[in-house]
Amino acid sequence: MVRTSVVGLGLVALVLGYAAPAAGQWLVTDARRIGMGGLTLGRSGSAVRYNPAYRAVPAQADRRGQPKVTIPIPLGIIQFLHDHPHISKDPMFHPDSAGFNPILVVNTILNLPLYLEVKQAPTPTNDVAFTIGKNQLVVNLGAAGQLVPEDQFGISGSSRPLDFGIDIKGVRFGVMGWLHDQVQFQLGDTLLAFLHDSVPARDSTTYNVLVHGLVEGGFAPTISYAGRIAGDSATGLYVGGALHYYLGAGYARTDGTAGFLTGDTIFGGTNPVTPLGATFTQYSKPGNTLGHGIGGDVGVAWVSGPIEVGVGVNDIGATITWPDTRQDNAFYKDSSYSKPVANHVETTTKLPVSYIVNLAYTVGRTTLGADVLNTGLGATVHVGGEQRIGPWAVRGGIARDQRKRIEFGWGGGLRFGGLGLDVGFWTHTNSLSNERGITMATSLSIY
Amino acid sequence: MRAKWLWTICLAGLAAGCGKGEAIFNVNVYSFLPPKQDSVPYVIPPSTPGIDTGSVPQRISLPGVGSSIVDSILIFGTLDLHNTGGTGTLGLQLFMASDSAGTYSPSAAVLTVTSKTVTGTQVVPDTVQGKLLSNADSLFAKTQLWVRVAAHGSNASAVTPVTGTMVLTSLMLSVFINDKIF
Numbered sequence: 121m122v123r124t125s126v127v128g129l130g131l132v133a134l135v136l137g138y139a140a141p142a143a144g145q146w147l148v149t150d151a152r153r154i155g156m157g158g159l160t161l162g163r164s165g166s167a168v169r170y171n172p173a174y175r176a177v178p179a180q181a182d183r184r185g186q187p188k189v190t191i192p193i194p195l196g197i198i199q200f201l202h203d204h205p206h207i208s209k210d211p212m213f214h215p216d217s218a219g220f221n222p223i224l225v226v227n228t229i230l231n232l233p234l235y236l237e238v239k240q241a242p243t244p245t246n247d248v249a250f251t252i253g254k255n256q257l258v259v260n261l262g263a264a265g266q267l268v269p270e271d272q273f274g275i276s277g278s279s280r281p282l283d284f285g286i287d288i289k290g291v292r293f294g295v296m297g298w299l300h301d302q303v304q305f306q307l308g309d310t311l312l313a314f315l316h317d318s319v320p321a322r323d324s325t326t327y328n329v330l331v332h333g334l335v336e337g338g339f340a341p342t343i344s345y346a347g348r349i350a351g352d353s354a355t356g357l358y359v360g361g362a363l364h365y366y367l368g369a370g371y372a373r374t375d376g377t378a379g380f381l382t383g384d385t386i387f388g389g390t391n392p393v394t395p396l397g398a399t400f401t402q403y404s405k406p407g408n409t410l411g412h413g414i415g416g417d418v419g420v421a422w423v424s425g426p427i428e429v430g431v432g433v434n435d436i437g438a439t440i441t442w443p444d445t446r447q448d449n450a451f452y453k454d455s456s457y458s459k460p461v462a463n464h465v466e467t468t469t470k471l472p473v474s475y476i477v478n479l480a481y482t483v484g485r486t487t488l489g490a491d492v493l494n495t496g497l498g499a500t501v502h503v504g505g506e507q508r509i510g511p512w513a514v515r516g517g518i519a520r521d522q523r524k525r526i527e528f529g530w531g532g533g534l535r536f537g538g539l540g541l542d543v544g545f546w547t548h549t550n551s552l553s554n555e556r557g558i559t560m561a562t563s564l565s566i567y
Numbered sequence: 568m569r570a571k572w573l574w575t576i577c578l579a580g581l582a583a584g585c586g587k588g589e590a591i592f593n594v595n596v597y598s599f600l601p602p603k604q605d606s607v608p609y610v611i612p613p614s615t616p617g618i619d620t621g622s623v624p625q626r627i628s629l630p631g632v633g634s635s636i637v638d639s640i641l642i643f644g645t646l647d648l649h650n651t652g653g654t655g656t657l658g659l660q661l662f663m664a665s666d667s668a669g670t671y672s673p674s675a676a677v678l679t680v681t682s683k684t685v686t687g688t689q690v691v692p693d694t695v696q697g698k699l700l701s702n703a704d705s706l707f708a709k710t711q712l713w714v715r716v717a718a719h720g721s722n723a724s725a726v727t728p729v730t731g732t733m734v735l736t737s738l739m740l741s742v743f744i745n746d747k748i749f
Contacts, residue, residue: 252629253595387599387628 157517
């Protein structure tokens with residue numbers, strides 16, 4: 121049982137530590153986009169989500185070579201099920217089994233087997249040395265020490281799972297669902313130095329991790345506008361804006377620290393360390409008075425012949441006020457206890473501002489583009505292009521992920537009338553390695 | 568108990584990062600010995616083919632390596648044989664067990680160093696190095712083990728006893744684990 125807990129916690133930390141850069145790649149199910157390094161073109165992908173002006177921009181599917189529908193072909197799942205036919209009994213996924221492989225579990229989570237992994241990112245294979253004395257503990261992780269995150273790490277997302285309404289001449293009345301989650305960790309200085317720089321552990325010293333977690337969600341009646349304010353369908357300036365009245369159904373937030381205190385002699389007693397924990401938790405349960413706040417989106421898109429430029433910003437000023445919040449303190453040292461701080465008090469949360477800037481240039485059968493997308497946890501940059509030659513298409517791109525690492529995409533496609541088959545390759549470093557792996561995505565396109 | 572697995576949490580994360588590389592625990596056994604416990608006085612009576620004179624067992628705390636498999640354990644140390652009289656041979660013997668009493672069992676011997684000859688009043692430096700017997704491997708999966716150091720000697724003289732003190736000056740174990748650590 122203890123072992124299971126340990127393994128679980130270890131894995132959670134690892135997954136969270138490396139999931140952030142993965143998030144941006146998980147959701148791309150279009151082999152065409154993957155072949156262009158994740159580039160957003162026209163009304164595809166992120167442009168419509170983050171730039172309200174794009175609701176009014178004509179799709180111009182033919183000009184961009186963009187399909188109406190993309191259906192992913194999950195070759196990776198077939199491969200995964202072939203390799204692990206009885207996953208519920210597979211010892212590699214059972215912490216209590218001697219064959220349990222945490223590396224495999226973490227890599228599977230970080231690189232969901234939707235697509236075929238044609239080159240596995242190698243895991244570090246260096247030795248790890250622990251030096252232990254009565255009052256001495258030194259850990260030398262070697263090259264693997266570089267995997268210890270120096271900065272804040274975690275996962276964060278802001279999504280709109282529902283969005284329905286009616287359009288009347290560019291004005292849209294609707295309701296959208298909204299969801300914001302954030303889990304972040306920051307290693308304390310002593311723990312970071314111990315793990316990353318092999319600084320010897322000190323006695324009577326606290327080693328801790330700062331923890332922040334937040335989840336909130338609700339719905340938002342929205343009025344928005346998107347339309348062309350200048351030009352015509354060939355050359356036009358489009359603007360869009362949305363005003364949301366956010367209604368919060370519930371939220372929970374915790375901020376705290378978790379760690380341990382070394383004894384006056386590190387290995388001098390039965391328990392080398394004393395666990396410590398302290399959190400400040402705030403929550404407003406569903407059923408409490410709804411949270412409320414106002415925020416907005418703005419966007420502009422300019423289309424001029426072969427050139428298309430767009431800028432969109434979401435959730436501007438979106439501060440949610442929660443009028444009925446409970447606050448608790450919780451502590452742990454030898455045993456746990458909690459202490460209510462306040463109830464029915466007013467607190468606020470803030471949705472992260474997201475933005476996208478995109479550029480596309482099309483000449484003849486060549487399309488080039490670039491975009492910068494920030495969903496609140498660092499910007500990603502994509503630059504790519506596509507050359508269509510008869511029924512064939514050749515694609516390439518480059519991206520900078522949230523870890524500021526450069527990734528590469530390439531691929532191609534073959535179109536038969538209204539049906540196309542696309543293949544895209546994308547490097548990734550989002551597993552427990554500093555070396556790149558390569559994913560192959562395949563999808564069917566309907567034009 | 569709660570505190571123990573905190574160490575293992577750290578180790579779990581660390582080991583996960585090291586893939587199939589080895590985990591090496593360098594345990595400074597000498598640092599766990601209380602003052603004067605590093606010295607083992609010996610008296611070998613005349614005409615004694617072999618005798619052990621040992622220290623009291625000493626507990627060593629470890630992080631524990633759980634279900635991992637210990638591949639091998641190497642030892643390196645130094646000692647001085649402060650002989651005060653007689654002529655004979657002396658060498659270090661190391662016992663390890665999961666409890667204090669177990670270290671007195673002959674089967675707990677995990678290392679016997681080749682004996683050196685001592686004579687008269689002299690200080691004979693010696694080096695301890697080698698690979699521990701495999702019966703020590705499983706002990707390192709736990710969070711503590713007991714160690715006892717003994718001087719193993721013989722005296723061929725029919726008249727003069729061999730007397731002196733064996734003084735450890737360093738003792739380090741290197742535990743190699745080539746399996747995942749948890």
